[in-house]
Amino acid sequence: MHSVVCIKQVPDSAQIRVHPVTNTIMRQGVPAIVNPYDLFALEEALRLKDQFGGTVTVVCMGPPMAEAALRKCLSFGADDAILVSDRAFAGSDTLATSYALSATIRKIMEDMPVDLIFTGKQTIDGDTAQVGPGIAKRLGYQLLTYVSRIVDLDVANKEIQVERRAEGGVQLLKTATPCLITMLEGTNEMRFGDLDDLFRAARHELKVWDREAAGIDAVEMIGLKGSPTVVSKVFAPRPRSKRAEMIEVHDSEPKNLAVTLLAKLFTQHPKLEQEIAKRAV
Amino acid sequence: MSEQAKKPAKKKVALDPRFVDYRHVWVVVESERGEVHPVSWELLGEGRKLADALGVELCGVVICGPGERGRGICGEAFQYGADKCYLVQDEVLRDYRNDPYTKALTDLVNRYQPEVLMLGATTLGRDLAGSVATTLGTGLVADCTELVIDIETRNLAATRPTFGGSLLCTIMTQRHRPQMATVRPRVMAMPEAASGRQGEIVEVLFSMIETSIVTKVLEFIPDDTRDKPNLPFADIIVAGGRGLRSQENFQHVWDLARVLGAEVGASRPVVQAGWAELDRQVGQSGKTVRPKLYIAAGISGAIQHRVGMDGADVIVAINSDPNAPIFDFAHYGIVGNATAILPALTEAFKAHLAQAKKTG
Numbered sequence: 001m002h003s004v005v006c007i008k009q010v011p012d013s014a015q016i017r018v019h020p021v022t023n024t025i026m027r028q029g030v031p032a033i034v035n036p037y038d039l040f041a042l043e044e045a046l047r048l049k050d051q052f053g054g055t056v057t058v059v060c061m062g063p064p065m066a067e068a069a070l071r072k073c074l075s076f077g078a079d080d081a082i083l084v085s086d087r088a089f090a091g092s093d094t095l096a097t098s099y100a101l102s103a104t105i106r107k108i109m110e111d112m113p114v115d116l117i118f119t120g121k122q123t124i125d126g127d128t129a130q131v132g133p134g135i136a137k138r139l140g141y142q143l144l145t146y147v148s149r150i151v152d153l154d155v156a157n158k159e160i161q162v163e164r165r166a167e168g169g170v171q172l173l174k175t176a177t178p179c180l181i182t183m184l185e186g187t188n189e190m191r192f193g194d195l196d197d198l199f200r201a202a203r204h205e206l207k208v209w210d211r212e213a214a215g216i217d218a219v220e221m222i223g224l225k226g227s228p229t230v231v232s233k234v235f236a237p238r239p240r241s242k243r244a245e246m247i248e249v250h251d252s253e254p255k256n257l258a259v260t261l262l263a264k265l266f267t268q269h270p271k272l273e274q275e276i277a278k279r280a281v
Numbered sequence: 282m283s284e285q286a287k288k289p290a291k292k293k294v295a296l297d298p299r300f301v302d303y304r305h306v307w308v309v310v311e312s313e314r315g316e317v318h319p320v321s322w323e324l325l326g327e328g329r330k331l332a333d334a335l336g337v338e339l340c341g342v343v344i345c346g347p348g349e350r351g352r353g354i355c356g357e358a359f360q361y362g363a364d365k366c367y368l369v370q371d372e373v374l375r376d377y378r379n380d381p382y383t384k385a386l387t388d389l390v391n392r393y394q395p396e397v398l399m400l401g402a403t404t405l406g407r408d409l410a411g412s413v414a415t416t417l418g419t420g421l422v423a424d425c426t427e428l429v430i431d432i433e434t435r436n437l438a439a440t441r442p443t444f445g446g447s448l449l450c451t452i453m454t455q456r457h458r459p460q461m462a463t464v465r466p467r468v469m470a471m472p473e474a475a476s477g478r479q480g481e482i483v484e485v486l487f488s489m490i491e492t493s494i495v496t497k498v499l500e501f502i503p504d505d506t507r508d509k510p511n512l513p514f515a516d517i518i519v520a521g522g523r524g525l526r527s528q529e530n531f532q533h534v535w536d537l538a539r540v541l542g543a544e545v546g547a548s549r550p551v552v553q554a555g556w557a558e559l560d561r562q563v564g565q566s567g568k569t570v571r572p573k574l575y576i577a578a579g580i581s582g583a584i585q586h587r588v589g590m591d592g593a594d595v596i597v598a599i600n601s602d603p604n605a606p607i608f609d610f611a612h613y614g615i616v617g618n619a620t621a622i623l624p625a626l627t628e629a630f631k632a633h634l635a636q637a638k639k640t641g
Binding site: 010011013016017018093094095098124125126127128129130131132133134136137138142143144145146161165166167168169170171172173174175176186227228229230231232233234235236237239240243244245246247248252254255257258259261262264265266269271272273275276277279 | 311313316318376377378379380383403404405407408410411412414415416418419420421422423424438442443444445446447448449450451452453454455456457495496497498499500501502503504516517541542559565566573574584585587594595596597598607608609610611612613614615616617618621622624625626628629630633634637638
C-alpha cells in the first residue's frame with residue numbers, strides 16, 4: 001500500500017498584512033505553514049497505513065524553504081519526502097503545477113507503484129481547488145473530490161468506496177485504485193507525531209528533485225510558459241464612493257447610539273422597517 | 282467553418298487567428314435530479330452582460346439524465362437570458378460523475394468552440410471545471426468576483442481575491458480559448474426571469490457506455506436541511522467577529538438575531554476559534570451572502586470577509602477601531618465596543634418593534 005500526499009507550503013493567512021500605502025503583501029515575518037487542508041489528506045493516508053501497512057510519501061513543489069513543510073509532515077509519521085524545486089517552475093499556475101506534480105508522481109511510480117494520491121481540498125493562499133483534479137486528469141486516474149470518509153478499501157482487488165460531499169447531499173462512490181482523493185476539512189484530526197518521528201524527521205535525507213530529476217523534458221509545459229493564466233494586476237479594493245455614515249452621540253452611550261442608528265436606518269430605508277416587523281417575533 | 286468572420290480587424294490589434302472560430306459565451310447550467318442550482322441563473326445574468334459586450338450569443342449547457350426535465354431546464358435558461366441551449370441527455374449522466382461529465386463538456390467545447398465558459402464554484406462546478414480545463418489545456422480562474430471583457434482583444438479580465446483574501450488580482454487567459462471562470466453562489470445578482478422569452482435547443486448525442494465508466498454511484502444521501510442555517514439566502518444577518526473577544530460575548534450576536542428574526546453569521550477567526558459553526562462563516566472561505574441588512578459586530582472587514590458580504594443592501598458596522606477597513610464600505614458605522622453596543626441595539630429594536638405593534 002503506497003500513498004502519495006501532495007502538500008503545499010503557504011503563508012499563514014491569519015498573519016498576512018497588506019502595506020497600507022503600497023498595497024503590497026508584507027511577507028516579512030509571516031510564518032510559512034503546511035497548507036492546513038493538506039493535513040486532513042496526510043492524516044487519512046497515515047490512517048490507511050496504520051490499517052494496511054505500507055508507505056506514505058509526501059511531495060511538495062516549491063522553493064528550497066519548503067523543506068520545512070516536508071519535515072513537518074515527516075514528524076507526523078510520513079515515511080519519505082520529495083521536494084520538487086527548480087527555478088524553471090517559477091510562475092507556474094495551476095495547470096503547470098499539476099503537470100509538474102503528475103510528472104513527479106510518474107517518476108515515483110518507477111520505483112514503487114502508487115495506490116492512492118491525496119491532496120487537500122484546496123490551498124488557503126490560492127483557494128482554487130484545481131491542482132488535485134489536474135493531477136488526476138493528467139495521470140488518467142479516477143478523481144474523487146471533497147471526500148468526507150473512506151468507507152472501504154480493498155487493496156488486493158484495487159477497489160475503494162468513499163463518501164463524497166456533493167451539492168445537497170453525500171454520494172457513496174465506488175471506484176478502482178489507483179485514484180486521486182481530495183480530502184474534505186474537518187474529517188479527521190491530525191495526530192501528534194511521536195518522539196521517534198520527530199528525531200527521524202530532523203535527520204531524514206530529504207530528496208530534492210529538480211526539473212530533470214522529476215522527469216520533465218517539456219519545459220514549455222511548466223513555469224510561465226506552461227501557464228495559460230496571467231496575473232495582470234494585484235490591487236486593494238476601492239472603498240465605496242462614500243465612507244460609512246458614522247453614528248455619533250455626545251455622550252457615546254450605547255443606548256443613545258443604538259436609538260440614533262435605528263432612527264437613521266428606518267427613515268432612510270422604510271422598507272427595512274417593514275421587513276423586520278414582518279419577521280420579528 | 283465560419284464564412285465571414287475571417288475579415289481582418291481594421292487598424293486595431295488583430296485577433297489571434299487561432300481564436301477566430303471561438304465565439305459565444307457559455308454557462309454550464311448545473312442541475313441534479315431536475316433541480317437547477319440557483320448559481321446557474323446568477324451566471325446567466327452575468328453572462329448576458331459579457332455576451333452583449335462581445336456581440337455574441339449567450340448559451341446554456343444542460344447535462345442530465347433522460348427524463349430529468351432537460352428541455353424544461355433549457356426553457357428556464359431562456360427566461361434568465363440564454364439565447365440557445367446545448368442539451369446532452371444520457372443514462373450515464375443521471376448522477377454527477379467526473380469522467381462522463383468531463384467528456385460531455387469537453388466534447389461540446391471542442392465541437393462548438395465557445396470563447397468564454399463559466400461554471401458555478403460549487404462542489405460539482407469546481408470538480409468539473411478543473412478537469413475540463415486540464416483536458417483542454419486552457420486557463421481557469423476560480424471564484425471570480427468581477428468579470429469584464431476587453432473589447433479589443435476579446436480577453437476576459439477575471440478578478441478574484443488572492444493571498445487568502447488579503448488583496449484582489451485580475452487574471453487573463455490571453456493565449457488560449459476558451460477562457461474559463463468559476464463564480465461562487467450569490468456573488469452575482471439574481472436576474473429577473475422574463476417569462477415568454479424563447480430560445481433554440483440544440484440536442485447533442487452522447488456516446489459513452491456504462492461499462493466503460495469506472496466510478497459507480499452506489500447511493501445518494503440527501504442532506505437533512507432542517508435546522509441548518511441558510512445564510513446565502515437570508516434577508517437579515519447579524520455577524521460577529523474577533524472584536525467580541527470571547528465565546529460568551531458572541532451570545533450578544535444571537536440575542537440581536539433572535540429579536541430581528543435574523544440568521545447568525547461569523548468571520549473566519551471566530552469560526553476557527555470554535556465560537557460558531559463552519560456553516561455560519563461569511564467570506565471567501567465561507568458563504569457569500571446578499572441580505573437586505575447585514576450587521577457586522579467586531580469585524581474588521583478584511584477582503585476575505587468583504588467579498589462574502591459586499592452585496593448586502595445595507596451594511597451596519599460596529600468596531601472599536603475607527604480606522605477598521607469595514608468603515609470604508611459599510612453604510613452606517615458606530616465606533617465603539619461591540620459587546621456593549623449589541624445589547625443596546627437588541628433593546629432598541631425590541632422597544633421599536635413593540636411600539637410599532639401597538640400603533641399597528
